Amino acid sequence: MTVNYEKLRRRFYLRLDAVFSVEELNKLRFEYLSSKSGLVRGALAALIQQGVEAEQLSMWTGLLKECNLALARRLEFIRERESNEKLTAEAVDVSYPARPFKVGLKHPLVRVIEDTRKILTSLGLEHVDGPEVEDEYHVFDALNTPAHHPSRQMQDSFYLSEVGKLLRTHTSSVQIRAMEEREPPFYIFSLGKVYRNDWDATHTPMFHQVEVLCVDVDINMSHMRYCVGFFLENLFGCAKMRMRPSYFPFTEPSAEIDIRRQDGKWLEVMGCGMVHPNVLQNVGISPDKYRGFAFGAGLERLAVLRYDIHDLRSLYSNDLRWKVS
CATH class of the missing domain: 1.20.1280 (Monooxygenase)
Known part of the structure; x- marks a missing residue:
């Protein structure tokens, strides 16, 4: 055993x-x-x-x-x-060249904002800024917007608890403040966030807006037509545009700007017009001596048109594809 x-x-x-x-x-x-x-x-x-x-x-x-x-x-x-x-x-050869770092691309809206600032600056315009919390005078009254105008209603604007205070509905309030502080002539543009009580495929409660204002002794609509055309041609790479009569309380005459797409359809991109004499008077500028023009647009709208985006709200959807598209 x-x-x-x-x-x-x-x-x-x-x-x-x-x-x-x-x-x-x-x-x-x-x-x-x-x-x-x-x-x-x-x-x-x-x-x-x-x-x-x-x-x-x-x-x-x-x-x-x-x-x-x-x-x-x-x-x-x-x-x-x-x-x-x-x-x-699986050993790593530390002497081997590293993989190239993958860099994401800029968001479509950021590209449009940067390009807009670059184009307008190349025209010799000065960028001005102002507060986002404003009073009714600078948002409405100074811009010749009467008390009964629909934009002043609670359902269209974000009013604060403090009487007479609201989130600015357009960057025109920045231009009013600039005209109050300066003597003409001046060539300026404002760019920033604005707020309106709206939410659908073509609107968001917060969006970015750009507005151009030029005031001088001999300003006329041909100057405005050139500046608008220069801006659109550099932003969209197209020169086919048209102006349609329209109405804004702060400009007279007023017009809408359309651009022609490749399929032949016309698309509205911005509003423009000659500064209303009442607006000039409200900031102490003589309308008999000076004239001016203004045009403005929502930058989100320009972004969706430029990049063929179907729903404007998708710009704020945290979609990672914006970083690589």
Whole structure:
């Protein structure tokens, strides 16, 4: 029995040294230690049935524990070996050139804002800015907007709890403040956020607006026509535009500007007109001596037209495609 013990033990370790995978290790475990057909467990069960001495049983029980411990150590060795092989295969060559950094693109609205500022600055216009929280005088009264005008109603404007205060509905209020502080002539433009109580495929409660104002002694509509055409040609790459008669309380005469698309359809892009004499009087400028023109547009609208976006609200949808489009 002692010889059989030594042979079995030696054979187990020879087999164990040749095992290099978990699958092979499990087969060896089953062959020697399974409860029904394992060589070690089978021999131990036979000895118990024969009623051998306790010393022999203790020897075979020790072999059973020894085999379990050896299998556990071999499993640890195999896993460590596989891990090292994987690390070696996936090793990073630190001397290899790094991958180029992927830089996202600018949002379509940001592009339009930057291009608008660049185009107007190239015309010699000065950028002016003003507060977004305004009073009714600078938003409506000074711009010749009567008290009964629809834009002054609660459902169209965002009024604050403080009486007479609201979020500006257009950047024209910036131009009023600029005219109050300056002496003509001046050639300026304002660009910033404005707020109106509207939400649909072509409107958002907050949007960006640009307005141009030029006041001098000999300003006329031909000057306005040139500036509008220059702006649109540089922004859209097209020169086909038309002016349609319209109405705004702060300009007289007033017009709407349309551009012609490739499919032949005309699209409205902005409003314009000669500054109303009442507006000039409200800021202390003589309409008998000075005249001016103004034009303005929503930059979100220009962005959706420029990039053929169907829903203006998608500009604010946190769509990651804007960064790579």
